[in-house]
Amino acid sequence: MARQKKNKQKIDPSIWVILIGGLMLVVAVIVLIIQAQQPAQSAVTNQNLNIPYPEVERVSLQDAKAAYDAGTAIFVDVRGDDLYNVGHIPGALSIPESDLESRITNLDPNARIITYCT
DSSP states (O other): OOOOOOOOOOOOHHHHHHHHHHHHHHHHHHHHHHHHHHHHHHHHHHHTSOOSSTTSOOOOHHHHHHHHHHTOSEEEEOSOHHHHHHOOOTTOEEOOHHHHHHHGGGSOTTSOEEEEOO
16 A cells, blocks of 8 residues: 655744734733733832821822922922032922921921922
């Protein structure tokens, strides 16, 4: 009996590209779904960090910019004088963090005070 060669069908390379592309698309969708759920988790995590002065309200950059533009806040740079002299928000006061507790009484207690360090 003559042996018959089995016909091995080769898969077209374009099929492999489609399969791999589809797999990558599925992975991308899964990653996006996981990332969409993370903001709620990171907000809880940030509350557990060792943040100095946790009782002090944090101000977003957008809110600080709006207060600056409207002139409704006093900005206090709490870095050292050397960094303040390199650059600071125009009109900001320089009160290093180490002096803040003793010098805060010099500011209007009814004013909105926004401190920053970067």
